[in-house]
Amino acid sequence: MMSFTTKRAPVVDEARERDPVATAEWDRARRAEVQYSIQLRKIARHVADIIKGLGVDSPEAAEAVAEALRRYERLLHPWAKTAARRMVTEVAARNDKLWRKVSAEMGRSIKTTFAEEHGIGERYRQLMAEQVNLITSIPREAAERVHHLVTQGVVKGVRFTEIAKEIERGGEVSKSRATLIARTETGRVVTALCQARAESLGSTGYTWRTMKDAQVRPSHKAMEGRFVAWDSPPTLDKLTGHAGSVPACRCYCEPSLPKNF
Numbered sequence: 001m002m003s004f005t006t007k008r009a010p011v012v013d014e015a016r017e018r019d020p021v022a023t024a025e026w027d028r029a030r031r032a033e034v035q036y037s038i039q040l041r042k043i044a045r046h047v048a049d050i051i052k053g054l055g056v057d058s059p060e061a062a063e064a065v066a067e068a069l070r071r072y073e074r075l076l077h078p079w080a081k082t083a084a085r086r087m088v089t090e091v092a093a094r095n096d097k098l099w100r101k102v103s104a105e106m107g108r109s110i111k112t113t114f115a116e117e118h119g120i121g122e123r124y125r126q127l128m129a130e131q132v133n134l135i136t137s138i139p140r141e142a143a144e145r146v147h148h149l150v151t152q153g154v155v156k157g158v159r160f161t162e163i164a165k166e167i168e169r170g171g172e173v174s175k176s177r178a179t180l181i182a183r184t185e186t187g188r189v190v191t192a193l194c195q196a197r198a199e200s201l202g203s204t205g206y207t208w209r210t211m212k213d214a215q216v217r218p219s220h221k222a223m224e225g226r227f228v229a230w231d232s233p234p235t236l237d238k239l240t241g242h243a244g245s246v247p248a249c250r251c252y253c254e255p256s257l258p259k260n261f
């Protein structure tokens, strides 16, 4: 009698289909990010206008620019609140939809929206305040940069024409900062709101999910399907954070919930 072994076919990870709901909802978060980025870059343009408009031909003129940027920061607060609210609200709407999906799969329904939940409302307000602080940090940091360049330049004996050249790059620096904030914060808010809701229902962690396409970075691909506790975000490629909360990450959290939530 002949004996033989049957080789098992390897499991092909890529063959799994992308989750259509997650993809659609990610697109929505991406739109929120694009909108937020447009708003924040307006501030960077204004910073550039202030620097160019006043001109920096002397240390005194540079200090006047720094003062004008600080004034702009103070005036920016109400506008920043509106921009922050818009982004967080858009993201919360996405989150509510994902939660409805999760609860439907578990045969339960979640009736309340984010804004209505007491404990979550607190996190919501906290996230908004953090955004206002980040938005207003654009002119604040631009002012600090001008001040720093002047004082350091004087100490080191750098010619003022050289210092002025660096100061004039301020608009560009603010633009990169604006883009980075929009990029990082939208995802961070998505995850923070998901965590807030999950924890309010007794969840201790989630399953890391990726978009399952070729663009997923290797370190995140390795996380697909793994359980992560809310209180211990992993460090991948030197960045610590939950799924979706590090720059340019499209991963998302699939919360684990207790049986009787």
Ligand SMILES: [Zn+2]
Residues within 6 Å of the ligand: 210, 217, 220, 244, 248, 249, 250, 251
């Ligand atoms: Zn990712």
